[in-house]
Amino acid sequence: DAMVIQNPRYQVTQFGKPVTLSCSQTLNHNVMYWYQQKSSQAPKLLFHYYDKDFNNEADTPDNFQSRRPNTSFCFLDIRSPGLGDAAMYLCATSPQKGYEQFFGPGTRLTVL
Amino acid sequence: RKEVEQDPGPFNVPEGATVAFNCTYSNSASQSFFWYRQDCRKEPKLLMSVYSSGNEDGRFTAQLNRASQYISLLIRDSKLSDSATYLCVVNIRNTGNQFYFGTGTSLTVIP
Numbered sequence: 001d002a003m004v005i006q007n008p009r010y011q012v013t014q015f016g017k018p019v020t021l022s023c024s025q026t027l028n029h030n031v032m033y034w035y036q037q038k039s040s041q042a043p044k045l046l047f048h049y050y051d052k053d054f055n056n057e058a059d060t061p062d063n064f065q066s067r068r069p070n071t072s073f074c075f076l077d078i079r080s081p082g083l084g085d086a087a088m089y090l091c092a093t094s095p096q097k098g099y100e101q102f103f104g105p106g107t108r109l110t111v112l
Numbered sequence: 113r114k115e116v117e118q119d120p121g122p123f124n125v126p127e128g129a130t131v132a133f134n135c136t137y138s139n140s141a142s143q144s145f146f147w148y149r150q151d152c153r154k155e156p157k158l159l160m161s162v163y164s165s166g167n168e169d170g171r172f173t174a175q176l177n178r179a180s181q182y183i184s185l186l187i188r189d190s191k192l193s194d195s196a197t198y199l200c201v202v203n204i205r206n207t208g209n210q211f212y213f214g215t216g217t218s219l220t221v222i223p
Binding site: 033040041042043045088090097098099100101102103104105106108 | 143144146153154155156157158161199201203205209210211213214215216
């Protein structure tokens with residue numbers, strides 16, 4: 001089945017220790033998004049790729065970086081995780097801008 | 113002012129009841145509208161896109177009112193499995209096709 005896959009599902013890291021979260025999709029969608037979601041809050045967009053065109057949200061901390069080496073994969077790098085970065089990180093895809101988004105199961109990040 | 117606003121609830125309704133949620137949006141350039149369902153500690157899942165003419169999928173009906181800038185979701189004959197948080201999502205083309213999420217409305221269906 002076509003889908004959005006995220007690995008790992010749970011990630012524990014130490015304060016300041018870099019971590020990489022991955023997302024892959026078999027939907028062949030052009031657009032990929034990374035969201036951060038904290039408890040009882042709406043998902044917050046960090047950045048998105050339209051094909052290879054990277055779009056960073058103005059309030060996304062520099063601590064967060066992303067790579068999209070090909071259509072299928074997208075990575076979220078957190079260079080120096082702080083306690084405030086503990087959250088669910090959601091990857092989503094969309095065939096084109098403005099169309100429905102399809103979410104992966106998320107990676108729950110814990111920072112010790 | 114938030115781009116998308118929802119009543120957070122919680123809505124607690126008995127099985128079989130009909131329940132309706134509204135969501136208001138502030139930007140008249142909003143182009144696409146969606147309802148997502150999110151279970152606790154899970155990802156949002158697309159429930160319905162909302163079309164100008166309104167649309168229905170089984171027990172679920174979505175409506176769009178552009179003049180008053182709100183969308184609605186009606187759930188008929190509520191099931192226990194409908195218990196979840198319902199997220200209203202709006203896409204605004206002139207902001208680079210940005211998606212704006214409401215904070216969600218919590219629904220619990222009680223036996």
